[in-house]
Amino acid sequence: MRGHRNHPLWFAFLLHRLSGLGLALFLPAHxxxxxxxxxxxxxxxxxxxxxxHPLVKFAEFGxxxxxxVHLFGGLRLLALEFLPWPARHKTLAAASIAGAFLVSGAFFLNAV
Structure with a gap:
């Protein structure tokens, strides 16, 4: 019964939840x-x-x-709720993660 946990969208769900948890842990320190x-x-x-310190700059990248990730994951969820959803779920989920890498990578290159 764990076949759904091998689906790419389950990993998108998990990444969205973990990114939210990480942000919730960061906010009090901030x-x-x-x-x-x-x-x-x-x-x-x-x-x-x-x-x-360079290690802190790398943590800022994270x-x-x-x-x-949380932003793009939230947009994915909004799209699931309000838009007609085509069969290309995997591509859109992968594009969300790629967009997250692009945004954080651009920030990292300017922060170093």
């Missing part, structure tokens, strides 16, 4: 960092210097990838 601007400007300056 808001905490933003609050440092008001509560601890010196600490924020130190944190801002730390973000110049974050933008999660955002792009």
């Amino acid at each position: 808001f905490w960092m933003l609050s440092m601007v008001l509560t601890n400007p010196e600490g924020f300056d130190g944190f801002a210097r730390w973000t110049d 974050l933008v990838f999660l955002l792009a």
Whole structure:
């Protein structure tokens, strides 16, 4: 009964859920960092210097990838809900992931 889990659209579903979870875990840290601007400007300056590290830049690529995956996955879900859906599901799901790589890769190239 696990045959549906081998379908490419199930992987698109899973990737959308995991990207949402990753973003939900990131947001509290992001808001905490933003609050440092008001509560601890010196600490924020130190944190801002730390973000110049290449490993942090690579992590930013991952974050933008999660955002792009979640965006394109959400658009895919909207299309499923509101548009007549042709038989080329796999191609559209693959195009969503390719679009996410394109967006996050462009961000990464400008961030390095």
